[in-house]
Amino acid sequence: MSDLPNLDSLSNKELHAKCLQYGLPNIPVTDTSRKVIQRRLRAAMLDGPKSSKNAAAAKKKTTRRETIHSSKTTPAETTETRVTGKSQSRNNNNTRQTIAATTGNYSPFGNTSIRSVETTTTVSDVGSQSEDDDYYNTGRNANRYQYSLGQRDAEELRRQVSLGKSELLTTSYTRGVEGQATQYSEEDNPQTYTYQRPHVTTASLLPGHQQGRTYSSGLTNQNLSHSLLNSTSYNEDATDHNIVEPQRYSYNGSAAPFQSAAPSTSAIRQRQTIGVSGFGRGRLIQPTYRINTLYPPLNEFYDEPSNIGESMEVDTDSEPEVEAQQQQRSYGRQPVESPYMSSFSRQLDARKQSSPLVRPQRRATLANEELDSPMAQLRVFLRSLDQRFHLKFYFLLMLAVMFTTLVYVVLTP
Amino acid sequence: MSGTTQKHTNFVAEPMGNKPVTELAGIGETLGGRLTDAGFDKAYTVLGQFLVLKKDEELFKEWMKDVCHASSKQASDCYNCLNDWSEEFL
Numbered sequence: 001m002s003d004l005p006n007l008d009s010l011s012n013k014e015l016h017a018k019c020l021q022y023g024l025p026n027i028p029v030t031d032t033s034r035k036v037i038q039r040r041l042r043a044a045m046l047d048g049p050k051s052s053k054n055a056a057a058a059k060k061k062t063t064r065r066e067t068i069h070s071s072k073t074t075p076a077e078t079t080e081t082r083v084t085g086k087s088q089s090r091n092n093n094n095t096r097q098t099i100a101a102t103t104g105n106y107s108p109f110g111n112t113s114i115r116s117v118e119t120t121t122t123v124s125d126v127g128s129q130s131e132d133d134d135y136y137n138t139g140r141n142a143n144r145y146q147y148s149l150g151q152r153d154a155e156e157l158r159r160q161v162s163l164g165k166s167e168l169l170t171t172s173y174t175r176g177v178e179g180q181a182t183q184y185s186e187e188d189n190p191q192t193y194t195y196q197r198p199h200v201t202t203a204s205l206l207p208g209h210q211q212g213r214t215y216s217s218g219l220t221n222q223n224l225s226h227s228l229l230n231s232t233s234y235n236e237d238a239t240d241h242n243i244v245e246p247q248r249y250s251y252n253g254s255a256a257p258f259q260s261a262a263p264s265t266s267a268i269r270q271r272q273t274i275g276v277s278g279f280g281r282g283r284l285i286q287p288t289y290r291i292n293t294l295y296p297p298l299n300e301f302y303d304e305p306s307n308i309g310e311s312m313e314v315d316t317d318s319e320p321e322v323e324a325q326q327q328q329r330s331y332g333r334q335p336v337e338s339p340y341m342s343s344f345s346r347q348l349d350a351r352k353q354s355s356p357l358v359r360p361q362r363r364a365t366l367a368n369e370e371l372d373s374p375m376a377q378l379r380v381f382l383r384s385l386d387q388r389f390h391l392k393f394y395f396l397l398m399l400a401v402m403f404t405t406l407v408y409v410v411l412t413p
Numbered sequence: 414m415s416g417t418t419q420k421h422t423n424f425v426a427e428p429m430g431n432k433p434v435t436e437l438a439g440i441g442e443t444l445g446g447r448l449t450d451a452g453f454d455k456a457y458t459v460l461g462q463f464l465v466l467k468k469d470e471e472l473f474k475e476w477m478k479d480v481c482h483a484s485s486k487q488a489s490d491c492y493n494c495l496n497d498w499s500e501e502f503l
Contacts, residue, residue: 027467032452036466036476 007038015041421490424456425497432456439483439490447481463495 010018012029019037020026022044029037386392417425421438429436434456435445453459466472470492477488 025467025469025472027469027472028465030465032462032480033465033472033476035479036472039475040472 007042019044417493418490421494421497424494425501428502429456429460429498434459437491438494439487440481444481444483444487451480453480459491460495460499463492463499468496468499 015037016029018041022041024040024044418438424436424438434440434448434453437456437459462476463473473492474488477483477491
């Protein structure tokens with residue numbers, strides 16, 4: 001204690017001797033290091049003149065360094081397999097990593113979040129796991145795989161846990177997938193219903209009918225299904241009742257025999273295409289009363305090939321009027337009333353006369369009175385020509401052209 | 414601590430020669446000026462003091478704090494730099 005004030009007056013050699021006396025390291029005392037050594041010596045003098053203590057203190061200091069080194073080495077012992085090159089800051093995390101290593105043992109790579117969920121570790125472990133995965137993914141996991149391959153028996157528990165996790169994952173995922181699959185199937189089924197059922201039914205029912213047809217022998221089922229899908233009513237019926245289809249197919253097939261009677265069925269076919277239902281089938285027979293199979297005398301009466309053929313081929317637009325006129329003409333030439341006509345057919349004739357389609361009949365009857373005169377015949381002839389070749393239109397057109405040319409010639413100088 | 418600075422790496426990579434004291438890790442312009450005022454203008458003079466103190470970390474850090482009022486980190490960086498250099502070239 002008494003030596004403290006004398007330190008400044010001591011020479012470098014004396015100060016060095018004092019340092020040796022108090023157990024300080026043998027350091028040469030220079031002008032540049034004098035102050036530092038004085039402080040150290042003063043501190044040593046306050047503690048006591050024991051060189052052992054100073055040596056112990058020096059050892060403590062070294063132990064502090066040793067602790068640092070131990071911190072470097074001890075994690076290397078615990079994580080020999082996984083950590084090869086680490087920095088010191090990462091070693092500082094190893095204190096947590098030892099905790100996390102217990103949780104993370106059963107974890108290979110990327111299942112970090114799942115692991116964190118199922119392990120009962122603390123939240124800090126989760127963070128450490130994530131940090132670990134961030135930093136040590138490659139080397140650590142590779143080492144872990146090697147380790148697991150080497151010691152499978154010892155790691156069965158770990159693997160079981162990891163498998164349990166993976167199973168949970170897979171089950172949940174499969175559930176999700178199954179839900180999606182069911183949704184997709186539910187979404188897809190109606191489409192397949194609408195499109196596939198007609199395929200099936202046509203495949204099962206059509207071939208017989210297709211053989212009957214002359215034009216549909218080369219058709220595929222898809223074409224048939226498309227043609228069927230064009231009509232919505234057919235789809236609805238197809239989904240509801242499959243029995244209805246063969247009837248319709250039979251109806252379509254029944255159209256084939258009428259192909260022989262080309263002139264009379266051409267217009268009727270157009271009506272069929274408009275209405276695909278079986279109701280059009282009756283319209284095949286009804287509309288003109290010519291095809292009346294019940295009364296042969298009438299059939300003989302209507303079997304005038306010239307009238308029927310010409311009227312159907314000439315003009316389809318004015319077909320009903322022409323037909324009606326021809327009918328009326330035929331009625332006018334010969335009395336229609338025959339003992340074979342039933343009351344029903346007479347009523348039909350009466351209705352037909354009252355209908356607007358029958359108006360030309362009255363004209364025909366009026367014309368029939370004047371048919372005897374040549375002028376009337378000429379009128380009829382001109383009228384027929386007009387109806388066939390539109391003579392009035394061309395005549396008026398010529399007049400208009402001539403008038404315009406005349407006006408043009410007059411106005412232009 | 415964890416990573417070495419580029420200055421540390423550059424200094425340890427080659428003999429110091431007549432490098433100024435500011436080439437040492439942890440020694441900037443301010444501390445370099447103070448060290449220059451104290452007579453330690455070259456890196457090898459600081460290395461001499463480092464060797465005089467027998468590479469004692471605490472004594473060297475205390476000397477650094479005493480001479481140029483360096484912080485603990487600055488003193489530590491300088492010590493590590495000289496220690497690594499001495500291990501490499503001495």
